[in-house]
Amino acid sequence: MGLPLVGRAAELDHAREALARALSGRATALLVEGEPGIGKSRLLREVEAGARERGFELFTGSAHELDARRPFRVFTDLRSGDRSGDRLRAALDSVDPTAAGRPATGDESFTVIETIVEWFEERTARTPVALALEDLHWADTSTLTAIGALVRHLADRPLLVVGTLRPVPRRKEVDRLLDRLAAADGKVLRLAGLTPDAAVELLHRALDAEPGAGLRRLAGAAGGNPLFLLELLRALDQRQVLRRAGNQVDTSAGAVPPDLRQTLLLRYSFLPETTLDLLRLMAVLGTSCLAGELAAVSGRQAVDLLTELRPALATGVVDGSGERLAFRHEMFRQALYEDVPPALRGSLHHEVVRALAAAGAPAARVAEHVEVAGAASPETTAPDAAAWYWRAARECARHSVPSALHWYERALGALPEHDPARPGLVVELAPLLVLSGRVAEAEALAGTVFTTTLDRPARARLAVLVAHALVRQGRWQEAGHRITLAAEQCADPLARDITLGPGAFLRLMTGEVTEAVAQAERSLDAARRAGKAVAEATALMTLTLGAAARGAVDRALVLGREGTATAAPAATSFDGFLIADLCLGVAQADADRLADARATHHRGLADASRSGNASVLPYYQANLAIAELHAGSWDDAATGAGACLALARDTATRWNFHVLAVLARIALARGEPDTAADLVERARTELRACGAVLGADWVLWVEALLLEQRGRPADAAATAARAWDLLPELRFLHTNWMAPPDLVRIALAASDTALAHRVTGDTEAAARRFGTASAAGAALRCRGLVEDAPHHSLQAVDAYRDAPRPVELALACEQAGTALAAAGQVDAARPLFHRALDALDERGAVGEARRVHAVMRGHGLRRGPRGRRRPATTGWDSLTGTELVVIRHVAEGLTNTEVAKRLHVSRYTVETHLKHVFVKLDITSRAALAAEFARRG
Structure with a gap:
């Protein structure tokens, strides 16, 4: 060393x-x-x-x-x-x-x-x-x-x-x-420069002698930089101006080379001139290069390279131990590069371009030297610079948007304004600008070519690609507009209906269900006539969700299964916006088949991961969190929501409405209003950015609950009304039967009986269409609230006994118990309260339980010794069943990826489970976790 x-x-x-x-x-x-x-x-x-x-x-x-x-x-x-x-x-x-x-x-x-x-x-x-x-x-x-x-x-x-x-x-x-x-x-x-004492110590160790006064004075010019100091020492030694007297070394040299570059050049001036010339060429290639690249640029054979580089390899100037030749010190490479006259640098880079191109080097490697050559001598810019930049952009585009953007923009700048190739480049560049958040620039750039220089198919392609990128940004309405523009470029009616298929899905997501379904039916017919499987699957996705939103759950299940069968053979990393499994899973949840829904979402998540379709992963993870919320697995719902947020961040996909609302709803139930408020504010930020789209009403629902809890009934009722009216045709998609009774209760507390009756009537009509136990229970809860009638609330309890929604059952029990106690039937109310508390305690819903206890005390009731103990929030007793399973697998030595495969979940979900485990157990590593698990047997 x-x-x-x-x-x-x-x-x-x-x-x-x-x-x-x-x-x-x-x-x-x-x-x-x-x-x-x-x-x-x-x-x-x-x-x-x-x-x-x-x-x-x-x-x-x-x-x-x-x-x-x-x-x-x-x-x-x-x-x-x-x-x-x-x-x-x-x-x-x-x-x-x-x-x-x-x-x-x-x-x-x-x-x-x-x-x-x-x-x-x-x-x-x-x-x-x-x-x-x-x-x-x-x-x-x-x-x-x-x-x-x-x-x-x-x-x-x-x-x-x-x-x-x-x-x-x-x-x-x-x-x-x-x-x-x-x-x-x-x-x-x-790292700062060495202190004077440390610099003297470094000289002492390098010389194995005491540095004299003259040497110390010159060393001060190094500014505490160790490399400069040692290179200065070697340069003085090479000039033979160091003298040793006893245990001291000093110098009579009166001047230090003016900068480090000259010091380094002087240090290595003993190398043969042919070697130095070759090193200058190598410096033009970069800090490292392949031997074949240096041979191509220098016009030498490999055997000649070995001969001429041997002095540099022997002295350690160049490292040849790996696959590439590399300068040991970047500073020496820079010194050699700057020693090349500026007038020659551009020409050398042009020679490098020709040599690398002839040798079949990657386009990005050639483009780098084209770029440097242009900077060194703009007057001699390579005539094919734009072509190399464009090729480099395509080479990078699939796996690095920032790198691709750099090369696309360089290519655009190198093309004349009226070059016929410019529109085609814009078609590729604009979607990446959108994807990176530069939407206004993309719009302006697309506008320069859309109506003038592009042919109709190219216009359609540009509009569709920009639409897909806008969806990733959460700008659904703008994406829909782009699809409409794309369809307008299709002269053939059949092609127009096929192109409008994704637009139908976007219209559904923004609440226009009736128009979306009508367009999807036309697109489905056109896709089948043209034999376009991706377009057919896209139309079936829209029709599945449209049927589910309208309450035709049996029809939705049939369409959903047809959609997944059609999409399966066509699915790749990016074929439209294929999330057929997600649409089927939503239909299954709306049909009260939550176990099937979770299995379908897990399958879709796994398939998207395998195919590399990263942008849809957050959607599947969000729907899993929603399903777990409804199924009463609140810890798993919170874990899934956290995994969704991580996936959305890592895939640059904006889809956080539902999971932020899920987390906020759970936080409110667990008596954490400040956490809920932070989550609601984050969700409101998303709402401002994305506008009214599926899930936005969930944000307003939870915000109304927060305002209710903070003692602001009028504001809560106003927000409840906004939630109900925001996306009327999507109210009952995603099976959120918790919301209507909440909104009715909030409206009645603010004496807004009109809103309460409107919500009740709409929910009852929906329940008749859906025909599920969950829908019936929600409608009966609403009717029991507006009529203040215990028998409706009791009927809701009976309905929910046939539904896979334990939390809604608990809330129905609380409502029925409250109604019975108010009517003087305290003994009949007691078991209902106890049942509600058992379910709420099991989920750590201390906020909800506190409300039930308050009502019970008002009627002279107490929980009694048979009540369940509130779950612990820390320690091993606080761990959920899923968390214990994850811990067991970790203790077996499985990686997170292997655990995820065992449990049929995403790695992000496993990581989120472990984060919760570490907090609960106050443990910071999986090694400590495994050891503690083993200790406990």
Whole structure:
């Protein structure tokens, strides 16, 4: 490792703490920041040595200046002590980023990150793992995102991520990574220059002698930079101006080279001129390159390269131990590069472009040099620059939207304004702009070509692609408008009806059920006549949800099963917006078949994960949370909702209405109004961004409950009315039979009898259409409230006994007990109250139970000794059945991915379960969890 590290005692202590924390089973991140030459890499070597000593499996890698546009480059170049790095590369290669004939959606980025996380999860299940990465300031966005995902998803694993970076350049993606790591208790060590005493100590160790006064004076010019100091010392030694007298070394040199670049060039000036010329070419290629690239650019054979590079390899200037030739010090590469006259740099990069293109290098690799060449000498920009940028964009688009955007925009800038290729480029670029949140720019860009230069099929394609991207942004109404524009470009009526199929689904999601169903029927007929399976499945999805929303549950089930059968053979990573399993699951839930609904949603989640259709994963996870809420599995509902929020964040898909409402409803029931208020505010933010779309009424329902609990009856009633009137044709989709009785109660408390009767009448009409026990129970609860009649409430209890909804049954029991007690039938009310309390206590609904106790006290009733003990909120007694199953699998040594497969859930769900377990048990690692589980037998 060379000289001992001096002047970094505090930093070494932080490094040892990070190693110990990771070894204890907690993912740990440590980033070392500082200027070039300040000692970042030297400290990193110490951490690597410490990791090896403690039994970590070590992976090392580095980013390079030209890597910022090459997705996941750092991970594909990882090295390890055995062949593990090769196996990781093979795993990444298995994720196909170049499949032809599929639109670029960026979903593959999510799939690749999932592959990386699962691969490292498997490694950390066997041994502690250290991931040491150099120069993260150059890393591409996908690599930075993957690093953040590793620390977040493997928080309970023995993983250490340590990296180096410079304070400048500092891209916003690096800042985002630092924020993510800080949220996970990661640390950033900022290295300052060595103190004067530490600099003298470094000289003493390098010389094995005491530095004299003259040498100390010159050393002060290094500003505490260890690399500058040592290179200065070597340069003075090479000039033979150092003299030794006894145990002291000094110099009579009166001047220091004016900058580090000259010092480094002087240091290596002994190398043969042919070697230096070759190194200058290598510097133009970047910090590292393949031997074949250098051979192609230099016009040499490999054997000649070996001869001419041997002095550089022997002296350690170049490292040839890996697959690539690499400069050991980026600063020396930069010095060589800057030593090339500026007038020649552009020409050299153009030569590199020609050589790499002839050698069949990846388009992004060639495009990097086209870009650098243009910056170096704009007057000699390559005539085919736009073509290379465009090819690089397509190469990156499937698995890194930021990288693709860079190249698409470079291509657009390189094309003349009236170039005939420009419209086709816009068709590909605009959806990615939308996907990255730059909607206004996408609209403006699309507008420049939509009505003028594009032919009709291209206009239709542009509109459809933008619509899909808008859906990911949660902008459903705008997406529907785009589909209409696309259909207008179709001269053939059959093609027009097929194109309008996705638009019908979007119209349903925004509440226009009648119009959506009519259009879906036309689209279904057209799709069947044209033999378009994807279009047929899309129409069946709309018809399934339309039938469910209207209460024709048997018809919805038939259509749903037909839709899943049609979609199955057509499903790939991106074929329209295929969520046929989700639509069938909703229909099953609306038919009171909650167990079937959960199984169907799980199947859809698994299929979407396998096919790489990442954008639909949050929808399935949200519907699972809804099903668990209705089934009374509130802990599982909260876990599923948390997993949905994580998936929505990681897939850049905006779909949080329902799960935020689920979490807020549970928080209110459990007596956590502040938590509920925070969740409602988050949901309101989503509502403002997305507008009135399926799930928005759930937000208003929970907000009304919150206002009721805060003693604001008038505001609660006004919000209840908004909830009921927002999306009238979607009121009863997703089987939310809890809402109508809540809204009636809130309306009556504010003396708004008109609203109470309107909600009751609408619910009774819906119950007749649905014909399910749940619908009947909700209608009878509403009628019992408006008429203040115990017999309706008792009938609701009887109805709910045949429904798979234990919470609604408990609320019906509470309502019936309250009505009976008010009528003087206290003895008849007592068992109903007890039954309600048993169900509420079982779910930790202390807020709801508190209300029942208050009513009972008002009538002279007490729970009595037979009442159930309130569930614990911490400790082993607080764990749910699902959590205990997860713990058992963890104790067996299974990874989260393996547990997810055993339980037929997503890995995100397992991670959320474990987060809850760690909080309840005050445990911070799965190793400690497994040990405690074993101790308890």
